[in-house]
Amino acid sequence: MLTKLTFILSLFILTPVFANLRVVTTTEDLRSVTEAIGSEFITVSSISRGTQDPHFVEAKPSYLVAVSRADLIISIGLELESGWLPLLIRGARQPKLMPGEPGCLTVSEAITPIDIQAQANRSQGDVHPLGNPHFMADPERVISVAELISKRLSELDPSHAKNFAENLSNFKAMLQARSAKWKQKLAPYKGIKVIGYHMTFNYLFKYFGFEVIGFLEPKPGIQPTAQHILKLIETVKNQKAKLIVVESFFDPKPGETLAEKTQAKLVLIPAYVGGDDKSKTFIDWMDHIVNELEKNLK
Numbered sequence: 001m002l003t004k005l006t007f008i009l010s011l012f013i014l015t016p017v018f019a020n021l022r023v024v025t026t027t028e029d030l031r032s033v034t035e036a037i038g039s040e041f042i043t044v045s046s047i048s049r050g051t052q053d054p055h056f057v058e059a060k061p062s063y064l065v066a067v068s069r070a071d072l073i074i075s076i077g078l079e080l081e082s083g084w085l086p087l088l089i090r091g092a093r094q095p096k097l098m099p100g101e102p103g104c105l106t107v108s109e110a111i112t113p114i115d116i117q118a119q120a121n122r123s124q125g126d127v128h129p130l131g132n133p134h135f136m137a138d139p140e141r142v143i144s145v146a147e148l149i150s151k152r153l154s155e156l157d158p159s160h161a162k163n164f165a166e167n168l169s170n171f172k173a174m175l176q177a178r179s180a181k182w183k184q185k186l187a188p189y190k191g192i193k194v195i196g197y198h199m200t201f202n203y204l205f206k207y208f209g210f211e212v213i214g215f216l217e218p219k220p221g222i223q224p225t226a227q228h229i230l231k232l233i234e235t236v237k238n239q240k241a242k243l244i245v246v247e248s249f250f251d252p253k254p255g256e257t258l259a260e261k262t263q264a265k266l267v268l269i270p271a272y273v274g275g276d277d278k279s280k281t282f283i284d285w286m287d288h289i290v291n292e293l294e295k296n297l298k
């Protein structure tokens with residue numbers, strides 16, 4: 001009896017229990033999609049909060065600890081995180097997390113970007129020369145991102161590949177069903193003209209057929225100036241823009257001034273998943289955005 005028990009016990013000790021993959025994402029949009037695919041088989045945390053501007057994140061020591069313990073770092077790419085992620089990856093000193101290695105996934109690989117700047121230099125502001133990195137506000141491109149994440153999770157943990165594939169297909173089905181509803185809700189407003197703050201919602205506007213005719217930022221990453229607002233007042237009046245859509249973490253004042261002087265309505269919406277209490281997951285965030293847009297267009 002005792003030998004049998006010792007044998008069983010030794011089996012427990014010798015059989016390695018596969019630990020959950022530890023995933024760190026740069027943004028909460030990525031965290032939410034990764035969570036939907038990895039479910040209980042991974043642990044995932046995001047470096048930047050949804051209330052934060054991901055272009056400018058301070059590379060804190062606590063982030064370095066999280067990155068150095070990770071099996072996989074998932075980032076957006078197209079230089080969105082170029083001011084801080086390379087520092088964290090270098091600081092973590094983990095060969096498996098270096099660019100090109102299995103522990104480093106840049107999801108912009110999965111999509112074709114818009115807004116590519118033919119001639120750009122940093123003196124013109126944070127211009128995103130490789131294309132617009134804010135594609136997580138596009139339900140269609142998010143499906144390609146989810147597919148890429150599922151593939152990488154399966155490569156790193158083949159024992160749960162079946163689960164990841166199943167979660168992916170559920171996520172896709174849910175997103176496609178919701179997307180149809182979102183499109184239906186905003187269909188009457190196709191072709192309306194809008195003003196943005198930064199180029200955060202260009203993919204979203206394109207998805208719903210809105211035409212973006214100007215930005216509160218005179219150049220990407222450069223704060224609005226009085227002179228620029230004066231020009232925008234003319235643009236909004238002449239082109240009959242309907243909405244001024246501002247990311248809720250930016251100063252609302254320039255948008256308020258523009259709304260006061262024109263017929264356009266100001267809408268403040270969370271720029272990323274986690275941007276407010278109603279936007280904890282990707283689907284909830286999109287739901288919330290669509291509701292806010294529709295409310296202000298009615």
Ligand SMILES: [Zn+2]
Pocket residue numbers: 055128133134198199200
């Ligand atoms: Zn940007």
